[in-house]
Amino acid sequence: MPQRSESHWKGRAASMSDYWERLNKRRIPRRAALKAGATAMGLAGAALVGCGDGGEAPATETPAAELTPQHGGNEVIGLPADPGGLDVQQSVTGYWVSGNFNGYLHSVNLDDQKVYPQMAEKVEHVDEVTYVWTLRRGIKFHDIDPTFGREVTAEDVVFSMERRRDDPSIMNDKQLLRDYTASMEAPDPYTFRLVNTRPYAPALDEIGNPSYAIIPREAIEKWGDLSQHPVGCGAFILEEYAKAERVRVRKNPDFYMEGRPFLDSIDWALIPDVSTLYQAFRTKQHDSCGATLDKLKVEELENTPGVIVRDSPNYWTRCLLLRVDRPPFTDRRLWQAVDLAVDRQDLIDKMAFGEGRFNGPVSPYLEYWCLPQEEVREFYKVDIAEAKRLVAAAGYEDGLEVDAPVMNTANLTKDAEIVREHLAKIGIKLNIQVRDIAVLLAQHLYAGNFQMLWFYNLPYVEPDRPLCQWFSKGIAGLSFTGYYSEEMDNWIWRERSEFDPEKRREIVLDAQRAMMREHGPQINNYTPRGWAARWDWVHTVEEGRGLGLTSRNFLGIDTWMTARH
Incomplete structure (x- = not known):
């Protein structure tokens, strides 16, 4: 399922411009x-x-x-x-x-x-x-x-x-x-x-x-x-x-x-x-x-x-969330370290037999709104040496342990096990805690009771909701991660206030680029075909x-x- 060309989307945006x-x-x-x-x-x-x-x-x-x-x-x-x-x-x-x-x-x-x-x-x-x-x-x-x-x-x-x-x-x-x-x-x-x-x-x-x-x-x-x-x-x-x-x-x-x-x-x-x-x-x-x-x-x-x-088209994006208002992820260097250590292609190869796409903030199969796949792949290059340097610079020269609740599905638990191998290379020991979905939601996600958490984002078919992982009010009206950025809030309100489809699309694409540069609080993984x-x-x-x-x-x-x- 190759992504469609930019000219395709410009043509479609033009046809959508008289929507209202x-x-x-x-x-x-x-x-x-x-x-x-x-x-x-x-x-x-x-x-x-x-x-x-x-x-x-x-x-x-x-x-x-x-x-x-x-x-x-x-x-x-x-x-x-x-x-x-x-x-x-x-x-x-x-x-x-x-x-x-x-x-x-x-x-x-x-x-x-x-x-x-x-x-x-x-x-x-x-x-x-x-x-x-x-x-x-x-x-x-x-x-x-x-x-x-x-x-x-x-x-x-x-x-x-x-x-x-x-x-x-x-x-x-x-x-x-x-x-x-x-x-x-x-x-x-x-x-x-x-x-x-x-x-x-x-x-x-x-x-x-x-x-x-x-x-x-x-x-x-x-x-x-x-x-x-x-x-x-x-x-x-x-x-x-x-x-x-x-x-x-x-x-x-x-x-x-x-x-x-x-x-x-x-x-x-x-x-x-x-x-x-x-x-x-x-x-x-x-x-x-x-x-x-x-x-x-x-x-x-x-x-x-x-x-x-x-x-x-698979809109169920796999991601991991960091709780960034409490240790250890109050240090932004650890966000970037995790982001640099996760090998998305390794996940795709092992979990999807090579059939999948790297995630940006918006599902890579929501084609009108997502970033080009080549751009996302270029951004998410593995750099273990730099990740190890960031972990040490954050004060964890001897490494650290992180608890990670994971939804009890075969795919996510296997994802977590693979990423545990990735993070071990930079001195982060991942303690995987498998949870039924009701427990994961009530006791961990909505309660904010986690350091790192594996989750499926719901199959949103409009870009505003997935972008809200970077919004101060979050996706469900509260921030799961304790994250706040005035710059990201401004990006959200810019796209929400623009009714012209083509102009809104450009705002959404630029917002995703800014969010990826944050390296958190959501670590975008991959989506299998x-x-x-x-x-x-x-x-x-x-x-x-x-x-x-x-x-x-x-x-x-x-x-x-x-x-x-």
């Missing part, structure tokens, strides 16, 4: 709003891999457009980890499952940056700070306790936004609603208006992400949260959630997109062992593959009759590339199946 004018003037027709995406696995099989892509189909595949979509069927999808609860506003790890229960105001197509209304029939960017959504009439919450199929109104949108902003159990980023929103109101049952305190270019992308689900007040009043009782107006209704085992959903017959979903039900099988998960797909127990695919597995699958394999696989009886209405997290392929709405064989 088009958005204000156009009532997007229902057919466009029903634009389909990639395979139903979306992030389901890519929980720790990447988003689905619509690259060129194998020659043996019958294009979905030549087939007639069929209703019915049950899709079985493998998952490598429990979603961590089904409250989409609370959980930062289970969007690929919990998103299926909910409705969203709109989604943003990553490929063309267009806004596609979902619950809204019209989205208006009135001026630099004012946004208005006009809701479709007749949208119903699930016909189950406690909503019993009542109509969704704009007051539900206000409640959902207020809950996301105010509930302390919700750890998703609250900056837009808490710090930069002047007002949210429902002037009538079908109109929601949001006014910001200042221009905020990522606003529509932000509100299009899965944590901005529209939820009913009475469900929160009855159960406190939706972690075990996800009620919404989405395409599917929960039938069973057995933690660490399975999730089963059935279609919502009252879903607001006529004729969708096609499937009667979806089962997610939770299998943490990578080999077992992969073999479940190979033996046709699963319809879509949930295992991380590397070059060797892809070669095997490409030679397996009936398996469709596609490139899948991503693939997705499914059996040829799983189809979508139209194969498209790069739709964002609340695109409808992610929600399984356009997936349909023919007979297994």
Whole structure:
């Protein structure tokens, strides 16, 4: 997947430059709003891999457009980890499952940056700070306790936004609603208006992400949260959630997109062992593959009759964070020492069979916004001698020990073991502490209780959020690392205040260069190439590339199946 040329992106930026004018003037027709995406696995099989892509189909595949979509069927999808609860506003790890229960105001197509209304029939960017959504009439919450199929109104949108902003159990980023929103109101049952305190270019992308689900007040009043009782107006209704085992959903017959979903039900099988998960797909127990695919597995699958394999841009960036407001990383020389010692190509060779890219601050597969790969590779050259000198200059001539919590996934623990070898060369002994994701988040990341920490950045499809690792308010409204730089804050606000796509892109690129020169608090590692696989009886209405997290392929709405064989 070579990166596209600069002339390609300049041409695309030009086509995007009238974005807001088009958005204000156009009532997007229902057919466009029903634009389909990639395979139903979306992030389901890519929980720790990447988003689905619509690259060129194998020659043996019958294009979905030549087939007639069929209703019915049950899709079985493998998952490598429990979603961590089904409250989409609370959980930062289970969007690929919990998103299926909910409705969203709109989604943003990553490929063309267009806004596609979902619950809204019209989205208006009135001026630099004012946004208005006009809701479709007749949208119903699930016909189950406690909503019993009542109509969704704009007051539900206000409640959902207020809950996301105010509930302390919700750890998703609250900056837009808490710090930069002047007002949210429902002037009538079908109109929601949001006014910001200042221009905020990522606003529509932000509100299009899965944590901005529209939820009913009475469900929160009855159960406190939706972690075990996800009620919404989405395409599917929960039938069973057995933690660490399975999730089963059935279609919502009252879903607001006529004729969708096609499937009667979806089962997610939770299998943490990578080999077992992969073999479940190979033996046709699963319809879509949930295992991380590397070059060797892809070669095997490409030679397996009936398996469709596609490139899948991987937005899950691997990184390590430094807690820089407490020893030992209060000394910036240690940041640079670590950055110089980490051998990204060694990681790619050992973990991805040579198939991967060096990370900058923004995912190397988010191609419109990321730095050119050759530039990033030139910057991240290994220099053990200089790294050793910096460690000694920081007062650690005899070396030092660093505790490092790591998420309990095979890929990250192996990454940590390889980097432990790298850091040993400069006198840093890494004490790896493997943690379940819930423990890692609650006791280490959000609590700031770490010296160095391995983590996946979520698959952000807009540049503002990943840049916020260098922002004083951080990604989730707080700094995980204790880092502060007035210069970096200024870069963030420059890109947030620029609505012209080409000008904003140049700011984002220059901001990344400045952030890389900091050598922390995030040490950018690498991202392996991503693939997705499914059996040829799983189809979508139209194969498209790069739709964002609340695109409808992610929600399984356009997936349909023919007979297994």
